[in-house]
Amino acid sequence: MIEFHNVRLTFASQDIFDHANLVISEGEFVYVIGETGIGKSSFLRLLYMDTLPTFGRVRIGGYDSSTITRHQIPFLRRTIGIVFQDYRLLEDRNVFENVAFALHVTGARHQIIASKVHRLLAEVGLSSKEFAMPDDLSGGEKQRVAIARALVNDPVILLADEPTGNLDPAASRDILAIFDRINKRGTAVIMATHDYSLLAQRPGRVIKIQNCNFYDVV
Amino acid sequence: MxxxxxxxxxxxxxxxxxxASLITVFTVSISLLLLGVFVIITMNFATFVDQIRSRVDLEVFLSSEMSESQQEGMTRILSNIPGVEEVSFISKEDAAKIFKQDFGESFDDILDDNPLPQSYRLSIQEGYNNADSVQIIAARVEKLQMVESVHYRKQLLQLIDRRARAFGYAAGFIGMILALSAIILVANTIRLTIYAKRHIIxxxxxxxxxxxxxxxxFLIEGAFHGIIGGVIASLLIDIVFTFFIQPLSEDLLVNIGVSFGFYIGLIIAGGVLGFIGSVISIGRFLKEALVQHV
Structure with missing residues (x-):
């Protein structure tokens, strides 16, 4: 489902990846670890094609970085759910509207949007907060809104960039429990983290970024 | 979608x-107010010039007295000349009356006979009342039999033509600068409001x-802001005209007016201005490179 073929990514004359190869299958739960600044976020950005490889190719679903056009990128992103470390909520609209936005971009009908958003908010435990503005939410609540938004289009892949990085242990546990549930339903979860204690508690494939390449940690 | x-x-x-919306609306209003007032001044100046032009008549003096049938024939010939709007015959008696009105004296007191010739007064159609066209009409009339001479205020028409042409160039230039300034001002204001939303975008x-x-x-919102700005500018102009300019225009006996169509035009201009401003501004944020900084 996800393939990296000889990927090289260079920024400011410095290689982030060099001849990097990787395959991730459907439904996997993958932790991506590595030192701060090693390229975990760049790896995720290559997946949602916010940046393109300098050399080589990234394939995700039916999309290929070497052939994708600017107009196709939004359609790729609709098949992926993305949870950002800094939440990236739309600050000028409430919780319901934030989650609904991801459905509006697909042209979904009003009734479908309402029912799906209510279901997702219930799943992440935010039914009572649908009219709250992002500024009125705690970090954990914001992250749960971001997760609801990422899941509302039933993505085949969920990307999460340090989703527990800004959260206390209890909130982190809640978020990971949600990820587990999603993964059991067949969605591949790829989570960049530097919190190694998580790996001990939860099973999953661990990929380490080191020396501009990917290494499976056994 | x-x-x-x-x-x-x-x-x-x-x-x-x-x-941010109020600032945009305010900016559009001020821009349109300036542009609107300028257009009104230009339009009214053009109307004023036309009014002066319409007062310029041709006086055609005849060399000898005409019979009634000759007068009718001459009237027909003069009426058929392109650019001539109205032809009025002035008899010797009428000429004497006009002389008395203008100078306060009668010939009867000095002379035995009325020396004033029969004449025609020709008014000129709109579109022909410029120096060149009137000169052509005058030349055609002068060639007619029994016409002694043709008189009109040639120098005044030439002066009006020169001034109107210069005013037209200046108005066009200033109008373009004002319109451009309005677009830049509105686009920059909208750009600032969109810049504040760049993370959301x-x-x-x-x-x-x-x-x-x-x-x-963003484009619809920009056009909407522009329309509201246009409505506010129209209301302000209407208030100023109703309470200040129109009473003045009555005092000066000059016809200064603003038509309903002008206000509609101003509102549409507001919508277009807001739309163009948004097109310019949003484009920059959406055209960001596909390959981002890492």
């Missing part, structure tokens, strides 16, 4: 960013929104 969602988002923008792109889905609500 749902039309109702796009429209809803466009109007929700007004509610979400009240202060980026997030929208990351969750799969197409450029069109992001762009359209």
């Amino acid at each position: 749902s039309v109702s969602y796009t429209l809803k988002e466009s109007f929700a923008g007004f509610r979400r960013n009240r202060s 980026r997030t929208m792109k990351l969750v799969g929104a197409t450029s069109m889905l992001i762009r359209l609500p």
Whole structure:
């Protein structure tokens, strides 16, 4: 489902990846670890094609970085759910509207949007907060809104960039429990983290970024 | 992409960013107010010039007295000359009366006979009342039999033509600068409001929104701001004209007016201005490179 073929990514004359190869299958739960600044976020950005490889190719679903056009990128992103470390909520609209936005971009009908958003908010435990503005939410609540938004289009892949990085242990546990549930339903979860204690508690494939390449940690 | 969602988002923008929306509306209003006042001055100057032109008549003096049938024939010939609007015959007696009105004296007191010739007064159609056209008409009339001479205020017409031409160039130039300034001013104001939303725009792109889905609500919102700005500018101009300019125009016996169509035009101009401003501004944020900085 996800393939990296000889990927090289260079920024400011410095290689982030060099001849990097990787395959991730459907439904996997993958932790991506590595030192701060090693390229975990760049790896995720290559997946949602916010940046393109300098050399080589990234394939995700039916999309290929070497052939994708600017107009196709939004359609790729609709098949992926993305949870950002800094939440990236739309600050000028409430919780319901934030989650609904991801459905509006697909042209979904009003009734479908309402029912799906209510279901997702219930799943992440935010039914009572649908009219709250992002500024009125705690970090954990914001992250749960971001997760609801990422899941509302039933993505085949969920990307999460340090989703527990800004959260206390209890909130982190809640978020990971949600990820587990999603993964059991067949969605591949790829989570960049530097919190190694998580790996001990939860099973999953661990990929380490080191020396501009990917290494499976056994 | 749902039309109702796009429209809803466009109007929700007004509610979400009240202060930015008010600043945009205010900027559009001021820009249109300046532009509107300039257009009114230009239009009224043109009307004023036309009024002066319409007062320029041709006086055709005859060499000998005409019979009634000859007068009718001459009237017909003169009426058929392109550019001639109205032909009026002035008999020797009428000429004497006019002389008495103008100079306060009668010939009867000095002379035994009325020395004034029969004449015609020709008024000129709109579009022909410029120096060149009137000169052509005068030349054709002069060639007619029994015409002694043709008189009109040639120098005044030439002066009006020169001044009107210079005013037209100046007005066009200033109008262009004003229109350009209005576009730049409005575009920059809108750009600032969109700049404040750049993180939101980026997030929208990351969750799969197409450029069109992001762009359209901004464009409609911009046009909406412009229309409101146009309405405010129209109201301000109408208030100023109703209470200050029109009483003055009655005093000066000059016809200064603003038509309803002008206000409609100003409101449409506001919408177009807001739309163009948004097109210019949003484009910059959406054209960001596909390959981002790492």
